[in-house]
Amino acid sequence: MTRLTRTAAAIGALTLAAIGLSACASGGSGAQADEPGVKTLLVATGASPKPYTYLDENDKLTGYDIELLRLIDEKLPDIAFKFEVADFPALFAGLDSGRFNVVANNLSATDERRKKYDFSDPYIEAQFGITVPQGSPLAAVTTLDQLAGKKAYGEAGLNFTKVLEAYNAQHPDKKIDIEYTELDLQTQYKNLAAGVVDFAFSEKVVSQGYGGDPALGLAFVPLDGAYLTQNFGTNLHSAFAFSKATDQSAQIAEIDRALKALIADGTVSELSKKFFDGVDVTPQN
Numbered sequence: 001m002t003r004l005t006r007t008a009a010a011i012g013a014l015t016l017a018a019i020g021l022s023a024c025a026s027g028g029s030g031a032q033a034d035e036p037g038v039k040t041l042l043v044a045t046g047a048s049p050k051p052y053t054y055l056d057e058n059d060k061l062t063g064y065d066i067e068l069l070r071l072i073d074e075k076l077p078d079i080a081f082k083f084e085v086a087d088f089p090a091l092f093a094g095l096d097s098g099r100f101n102v103v104a105n106n107l108s109a110t111d112e113r114r115k116k117y118d119f120s121d122p123y124i125e126a127q128f129g130i131t132v133p134q135g136s137p138l139a140a141v142t143t144l145d146q147l148a149g150k151k152a153y154g155e156a157g158l159n160f161t162k163v164l165e166a167y168n169a170q171h172p173d174k175k176i177d178i179e180y181t182e183l184d185l186q187t188q189y190k191n192l193a194a195g196v197v198d199f200a201f202s203e204k205v206v207s208q209g210y211g212g213d214p215a216l217g218l219a220f221v222p223l224d225g226a227y228l229t230q231n232f233g234t235n236l237h238s239a240f241a242f243s244k245a246t247d248q249s250a251q252i253a254e255i256d257r258a259l260k261a262l263i264a265d266g267t268v269s270e271l272s273k274k275f276f277d278g279v280d281v282t283p284q285n
Contacts, residue, residue, distance in 0.1 A: 046091060047085045053106070065104040068262075110235045121260065126205075127203055132198070147198075188210070
């Protein structure tokens with residue numbers, strides 16, 4: 001049996017209740033029927049944001065995170081990955097319950113998350129910043145306090161939103177106006193261009209992917225990573241999250257070894273450049 005037949009991707013996004021996690025095309029529960037000598041891990045993803053994880057024009061699950069796991073899969077004859085799409089909040093509920101073994105969704109490995117989940121070695125080193133209309137005075141911003149009183153979209157649970165929330169908690173008299181939304185990212189960036197909000201807070205590749213159309217007239221303004229890390233507890237390194245409901249330490253060690261090998265031989269760098277328009281997000285530190 002080929003590796004591809006073992007790692008068939010889920011087709012179509014699911015609509016999930018807050019705790020009622022239903023399977024997509026793969027069906028079944030979190031317990032996987034393993035092939036002889038092969039441990040199958042159920043990998044959940046939200047299929048957003050692009051290009052980390054998404055459904056292509058043929059409803060095939062792909063993206064940097066997903067294709068990296070497929071490359072890791074090829075190096076590990078005793079581990080196979082099965083993919084399932086779920087709403088973003090349900091990813092963590094699935095890890096908590098043990099329904100999902102792994103989440104692949106550009107997750108920052110923050111201290112808060114490490115208390116609940118195990119993580120692989122990092123595979124992304126991000127550049128955080130704001131996206132603003134070209135010519136906006138906010139293009140000169142270097143710290144979050146300069147955004148006090150300005151409006152941005154926020155999605156509950158996302159690391160970007162948590163940074164803004166941490167800033168607001170520290171500055172109750174100079175808050176950033178967070179408008180919580182479930183709008184898709186394409187619409188969020190179109191609304192930014194139209195002046196509905198003042199800025200978007202994300203990382204560079206998300207900004208390029210959704211706000212890079214020259215017709216939108218937007219510009220990305222990087223912020224200092226050390227400043228964000230030290231002041232707001234974020235983590236600029238993304239990794240695969242693993243459920244602690246069962247002991248997966250052996251599988252994590254194998255995945256880390258394969259990841260190190262793929263980074264060392266340049267495979268991860270080439271994959272990054274493919275998905276991020278030539279940008280190498282491979283961790284440098």
